[in-house]
Amino acid sequence: MRFPSFLALTILGAGCMDSGKPEEDELELLDDAKDDSHRNPTDHGELLFGNGAATALTDDERHHAWTFELSGDAKVDMxxxxxxxxxxxxxTVLYLYREGATGWGSYIARNDDYGNTLYSKLVRELGAGRYRVLVKGHQAETRGKFKITVNCAGDGCVSPATASCVFGSTYGDIETNSALETINSAKITAATLTNLNPDDQHKLMLAVQQSSHTDVTTPLEAIGRVDQGEVNVSWLAEPAAQRAFIAFEYGAGDNSYGAIFDRFNAQMVTNIHDGDLENCLVKAETCLLSDDWLALRSDPAFTIESNRVVTDASQVTGGVAIDQAMTAFGQSYDDVASVADGLSRVDGNRLNIVGLRHKTTGVRLEVFEYGAGDTSVGRIYFRNTTNPAGVINDLAIESCQLFE
Known part of the structure; x- marks a missing residue:
């Protein structure tokens, strides 16, 4: 018997409504003010294809996000x-975003449940670009552990930087790589884990998840899973690019595994799989910024377009400028509460804001610099954004993001 189309739609709709499951909580979808929301999730950085990342929905972290990049067309399974x-x-509820000129914007795809599970799944044909996957609970009170896995098929799965990875093609290449310097190295065990700061301990755990031990949830548990209970940690510098990395390598079943992270933004930039470097996100670069702040101010490659001294918080107006100042102050004072508070702490109670333009590329920068204990500290931003172009640390310019 053939039902009329309107009746078929009525029956289908009734089936969905009778599922007994409450509607998803999306009240925080556009709430920019919250620290834990769609717009301000816990950012875990780059997600490597085929490598699951485990985390949990908790009272403090109810929105989790990862990013991935495609160099061309690909079919992506999340x-x-x-x-x-x-x-x-x-x-869980899974969202997919694509980065645009103004940021992440609205999600382009969403899934709540798939099959007969409470888990989520999206399969999409995507083009070149940078994407974010975000996971939250169906309800605001949803709590529990989960794993996110992104698989990719197609030529576009190769990251734009993979073909010329700065580290080489294997972990062993790093030792003889002329573009890199090993600043320090250590063997970390359960007994020496506290020699790493909490952020680096978290990176160690993420590195161990790059092997079959995807379920580890603490740094101590991670060390207990690897061969001999030892993780090799190396601090690396790339002088030409004025940036630094930290590498975690260990044995898992007599094979070499691990990951390498950017020291500044904590992003995983490559993982180590059976000794090979996979999903590399960084190629060899040359920084366009000078080695230090004094040299940059007189660098003929740049034009100084503006230069002002801030001595009162009222001189810093607009949300972006306030965020720029607060982030710069936070580099020295992690408990700074306001621009006024930051100014009260820095040398001479003054903040220098300098506008620069790179003559060749036309890129405009804003430098927020101050004295902290007779040394120069601050941030270099791309103009009118909070995106960093570099960091001023004890006068030296580090973590460069402006390259040739």
Missing amino acids: TTSYALLGQRRTD
């Missing part, structure tokens, strides 16, 4: 699943 075999299922 799935949430259990983090630990046998755990209680966590009711």
Whole structure:
């Protein structure tokens, strides 16, 4: 018997409504003010294809995000699943964003449940670009562990930087790589784990997740899973690019695994799989900024377009400028509460804001610099954004993002 089309739609709609599951909480979708929301999630950095990343929905972290980049057309499969075999299922909702000229904007795809599970899945044909996957709970009170895995098929799966990875093609290449310098190295065990700061301990855990131990959730648990309970840590510098990295390498079943992270933004820039470097995001670069702030101010490659001294918080107006100043102050004072508070702490109670333009490329920068204990500290931003072009640390310019 053939039902009229309107009746078929009515029956289908009734089936959806009778599922007994409450509507998804999306009240915070456009709430910019919250630290934990769609617009301000816990950012885990780059997600490597085929490598699951495990985390949890908690009271403080209810929105989790990862990014990936495509160099061309590809079919991408994004799935949430259990983090630990046998755990209680966590009711997730998965969102996909594509980065545009003004940021992430609205999501381009969303999935709540797939199949007969409470987990989420998206399969999309995508073009070149940078993407973000975001996972939240179906309800605001949803809590629990989960894993996100992104698989990719097609020529576009190769990251734009992969073909010329700064580290080489294998972990062993780093030792003889003329573009890199090993600043320090250490062997970390359970007994020496506290020699790493909390942020680096978290990176160690993420590095161990690049092997079969995807379910580890603490740094101590991670060390207990690897061969001999040891992780080799190396601090690396790329002088020409004025940036630094930290590498974590260990044995897993007599094979070499791990990951390398950017020291400034904590992004995983490559993972180590059976000794090979995979999903590399960084190529060899040459920084356009001078070695230090004094040299940059007199660098003939740049034009100084503006130069002002701020001595009162009222001189810093607009949300972007306030955020720029607060981030710069936070580099020295992690508990700074306001621009006025920051000014009260810095040498001479003054903040120098200098506008620069790179003559060849036309790129405009804004430098927020101050004295902190008789040394120069601050941030270099791309004009009218909070995107960093570099960091001033004890006069030296580090973590460069402006390249030839």
